[in-house]
Amino acid sequence: MARFDGLAERPRGEHIRAGERLNSRVELTVEWEEGGKTLQAKGYTMDVSPKGCMAIVEQGLAIGQKLRVVNGMSGKTAAATLIWRGHEGRKGWELGLELEEPAGDFWGVEF
Numbered sequence: 001m002a003r004f005d006g007l008a009e010r011p012r013g014e015h016i017r018a019g020e021r022l023n024s025r026v027e028l029t030v031e032w033e034e035g036g037k038t039l040q041a042k043g044y045t046m047d048v049s050p051k052g053c054m055a056i057v058e059q060g061l062a063i064g065q066k067l068r069v070v071n072g073m074s075g076k077t078a079a080a081t082l083i084w085r086g087h088e089g090r091k092g093w094e095l096g097l098e099l100e101e102p103a104g105d106f107w108g109v110e111f
Helices: none
Strands: 027-034 037-049 052-057 066-071 077-089 092-099
Touching: 027 052, 037 092, 052 077, 066 092
Parallel strands: none
Antiparallel strands: 027 037, 027 066, 037 052, 052 092, 066 077, 077 092
16 A cells, blocks of 8 residues: 655645745845855845745855855844755755744845
């Protein structure tokens, strides 16, 4: 008898997303420390949530990497972890970023 796996029936990635998300394009910069230097890459969000975002960023980074996200509209910064990396497209890498301390007002939208 075949075992039913409910996750297989869900759209790709649905099982790893937590909470409410809004489609919202916010310019951002991700920063990280490497070799004693602060490096950065530009990007923008595809969707946002109080806990993080899915973004397109010009630099491919390692899953688990600790980052600082700078909201390009407000200048606010937040510590984050790269929890998912998708495909590389013409404009950059798909990255799932989880904020260390979720803040409902970080993205400038209400959830």
